[in-house]
Amino acid sequence: xxxxxxxxxxxxxxxxxxxxxxxxxxxxxxxxxxxxxxxxxxxxxxxxxxxxxxxxxxxxxxxxxxxxxxxxxxxxxxxxxxxxxxxxxxxxxxxxxxxxxxxxxxxxxxxxxxxxxxxxxxxxxxxxxxxxxxxxxxxxxxxxxxxxxxxxxxxxxxxxxxxxxxxxxxxxxxxxxxxxxxxxxxxxxxxxxxxxxxxxxxxxxxxxxxxxxxxxxxxxxxxxxxxxxxxxxxxxxxxxxxxxxxxxxxxxxxxxxxxxxxxxxxxxxxxxxxxxxxxx
Amino acid sequence: xxxxxxxxxxxxxxxxxxxxxxxxxxxxxxxxxxxxxxxxxxxxxxxxxxxxxxxxxxxxxxxxxxxxxxxxxxxxxxxxxxxxxxxxxxxxxxxxxxxxxxxxxxxxxxxxxxxxxxxxxxxxxxxxxxxxxxxxxxxxxxxxxxxxxxxxxxxxxxxxxxxxxxxxxxxxxxxxxxxxxxxxxxxxxxxxxxxxxxxxxxxxxxxxxxxxxxxxxxxxxxxxxxxxxxxxxxxxxxxxxxxxxxxxxxxxxxxxxxxxxxxxxxxxxxxxxxxxxxxxxxxxxxxxxxxxxxxxxxxxxxxxxxxxxxxxxxxxxxxxxxxxxxxxxxxxxxxxxxxxxxxxxxxxxxxxxxxxxxxxxxxxxxxxxxxxxxxxxxxxxxxxx
Ligand SMILES: Nc1ncnc2c1ncn2[C@@H]1O[C@H](COP(=O)(O)OP(=O)(O)OP(=O)(O)O)[C@@H](O)[C@H]1O
Ligand SMILES: [Mg+2]
Numbered sequence: 151x152x153x154x155x156x157x158x159x160x161x162x163x164x165x166x167x168x169x170x171x172x173x174x175x176x177x178x179x180x181x182x183x184x185x186x187x188x189x190x191x192x193x194x195x196x197x198x199x200x201x202x203x204x205x206x207x208x209x210x211x212x213x214x215x216x217x218x219x220x221x222x223x224x225x226x227x228x229x230x231x232x233x234x235x236x237x238x239x240x241x242x243x244x245x246x247x248x249x250x251x252x253x254x255x256x257x258x259x260x261x262x263x264x265x266x267x268x269x270x271x272x273x274x275x276x277x278x279x280x281x282x283x284x285x286x287x288x289x290x291x292x293x294x295x296x297x298x299x300x301x302x303x304x305x306x307x308x309x310x311x312x313x314x315x316x317x318x319x320x321x322x323x324x325x326x327x328x329x330x331x332x333x334x335x336x337x338x339x340x341x342x343x344x345x346x347x348x349x350x351x352x353x354x355x356x357x358x359x360x361x362x363x364x365x366x367x368x369x370x371x372x373x374x375x376x377x378x379x380x381x382x383x384x385x386x387x388x389x390x391x392x393x394x395x396x397x398x399x400x401x402x403x404x405x406x407x408x409x410x411x412x413x414x415x416x417x418x419x420x421x422x423x424x425x426x427x428x429x430x
Numbered sequence: 431x432x433x434x435x436x437x438x439x440x441x442x443x444x445x446x447x448x449x450x451x452x453x454x455x456x457x458x459x460x461x462x463x464x465x466x467x468x469x470x471x472x473x474x475x476x477x478x479x480x481x482x483x484x485x486x487x488x489x490x491x492x493x494x495x496x497x498x499x500x501x502x503x504x505x506x507x508x509x510x511x512x513x514x515x516x517x518x519x520x521x522x523x524x525x526x527x528x529x530x531x532x533x534x535x536x537x538x539x540x541x542x543x544x545x546x547x548x549x550x551x552x553x554x555x556x557x558x559x560x561x562x563x564x565x566x567x568x569x570x571x572x573x574x575x576x577x578x579x580x581x582x583x584x585x586x587x588x589x590x591x592x593x594x595x596x597x598x599x600x601x602x603x604x605x606x607x608x609x610x611x612x613x614x615x616x617x618x619x620x621x622x623x624x625x626x627x628x629x630x631x632x633x634x635x636x637x638x639x640x641x642x643x644x645x646x647x648x649x650x651x652x653x654x655x656x657x658x659x660x661x662x663x664x665x666x667x668x669x670x671x672x673x674x675x676x677x678x679x680x681x682x683x684x685x686x687x688x689x690x691x692x693x694x695x696x697x698x699x700x701x702x703x704x705x706x707x708x709x710x711x712x713x714x715x716x717x718x719x720x721x722x723x724x725x726x727x728x729x730x731x732x733x734x735x736x737x738x739x740x741x742x743x744x745x746x747x748x749x750x751x752x753x754x755x756x757x758x759x760x761x762x763x764x765x766x767x768x769x770x771x772x773x774x775x776x777x778x779x780x781x782x783x784x785x786x787x788x789x790x791x792x793x794x795x796x797x798x799x800x801x802x803x804x805x806x807x808x809x810x811x812x813x814x815x
């Protein structure tokens with residue numbers, strides 16, 4: 151009677167130990183993920199003009215500088231323009247290709263798929279350098295078009311993937327049902343297919359936008375003073391100064407992104423935005 | 431209701447099946463003339479011939495992979511045939527796109543539009559036809575009343591049970607007043623009780639509306655209970671077309687005999703054939719059966735007699751075969767008495783006895799003689815040499 155119970159207790163103790171170890175690992179991982187953000191966040195309030203940690207005196211003046219520094223505000227504006235165009239163009243082009251790859255079989259389909267996903271394996275600096283050389287030939291190195299085209303190529307695979315997954319998960323019988331009910335292909339597309347693809351399209355677009363806005367390596371090659379994006383402006387800044395302005399900028403960046411995601415979540419649901427409901 | 435039996439091996443003569451003649455006579459709801467469909471090297475449908483009358487309830491019955499869905503998809507226009515022609519209401523469908531065919535389809539998984547509520551789902555076909563808003567509302571309400579879903583219009587499909595989703599799918603297909611209604615295993619996802627209720631309901635609705643219906647199932651009892659006629663399919667071929675009674679009692683080949691209900695097989699030998707009658711010798715006797723199914727079989731050849739369990743009686747005196755009662759299977763309204771018969775294929779004969787007294791009357795171990803009317807037996811050339 152008492153023997154099995156004892157064993158049960160010791161088994162429970164073992165389980166507890168395992169649970170504690172498990173939680174420790176989880177918390178360590180979580181800590182390491184948020185540690186950089188926390189360190190940078192605290193440094194942003196350092197009164198001294200160097201990036202030391204922990205700060206001895208506190209101030210918010212670096213936030214004021216982050217907002218007033220012209221390269222940052224211009225980089226931010228440039229980034230928005232480039233991101234808006236690049237992710238939207240990539241969405242249309244990527245959705246088109248995803249559609250073709252999902253619905254039709256044609257010669258060279260495999261090759262096309264390989265080419266469209268190749269930016270995943272070609273380094274960003276190679277793509278940036280390539281576009282820079284080409285642009286130099288036609289004297290277009292200082293144009294927004296150059297940056298936008300480059301970004302479209304970079305984010306295209308991600309948009310395509312997202313739309314492709316959504317298309318795969320779409321029950322083809324829904325379109326057949328629409329057809330049997332009298333819907334011509336165009337109307338079936340707009341009343342059934344596209345509404346059901348919206349989460350996939352939106353998450354593809356959002357993903358592309360985030361990637362484009364943060365892209366640095368290729369952007370370093372294809373931007374000029376007039377077209378430089380925020381990450382490039384930050385890089386140029388850190389080459390000259392080592393004060394906490396960048397830390398302040400990081401805090402602003404995190405807060406704004408979190409706000410945007412909260413708003414998107416409130417209106418669409420985070421699961422839909424990140425497309426997690428659709429990925430199997 | 432036409433009760434004529436179409437022998438798939440003997441195509442309807444072109445003079446009779448000409449679409450113009452049919453349109454005039456208003457018989458052919460759907461006509462399938464030698465339709466073939468291949469997927470790569472595999473032939474999913476092999477020269478199917480089938481005529482479905484206006485208002486008829488036709489069931490396509492067959493095991494998985496026999497081509498039922500393929501035939502349905504060809505009629506709906508979702509697939510293109512590699513040969514043959516399909517007529518709906520006497521009109522050739524080859525050049526007609528699915529959205530112009532006016533055929534209602536109910537899919538196995540219902541295929542309701544998840545982003546629309548029930549009313550929007552049901553009204554979809556009417557919106558595509560540009561029907562006025564006011565009329566859409568009335569017709570959607572009518573259709574929902576027809577399937578007993580009044581007041582469910584605002585719900586989303588995912589807020590409905592399987593049976594309710596099924597009804598919405600039916601209402602959505604019927605609201606456009608289709609020329610033909612196609613249903614692909616519509617009840618296979620429902621539990622047994624609900625399935626029975628839905629079968630009765632569908633049959634009633636179909637009779638009330640008089641819509642030509644093609645129903646796909648691999649459940650033989652569902653087919654027998656609902657259909658005006660059944661087309662039994664196997665491996666891409668239509669094996670037999672007939673009323674449930676013909677299919678059950680006068681199967682044209684061993685496949686149909688064993689797929690549609692339980693059957694006992696008694697090996698024997700063809701003694702002689704005179705006109706319509708064939709005399710078959712089995713273990714303990716001889717009997718005269720219809721010679722229809724023995725075309726081209728020479729006297730002396732091995733033949734099998736197929737007899738349904740409900741056609742076999744436990745005889746008081748002499749019988750056609752004898753054996754020993756092995757066990758009883760109680761089925762509620764009847765008892766299946768399993769008899770060990772050395773002369774039967776598989777060594778067993780099942781006798782279906784109505785009521786529940788069989789186990790006391792013939793306990794296990796009893797020697798019994800079994801008898802059946804020659805009219806209830808069908809003979810086929812034996813496939814066992
Ligand atoms: N799109 C397709 N491509 C290739 N082969 C197919 C395709 N559709 C069906 N087939 C094949 O054609 C044959 C008939 O398929 P079909 O779906 O018509 O069978 P079914 O009678 O409806 O079976 P089930 O009862 O399982 O639904 C099968 O062997 C199947 O593998
Ligand atoms: Mg099927």
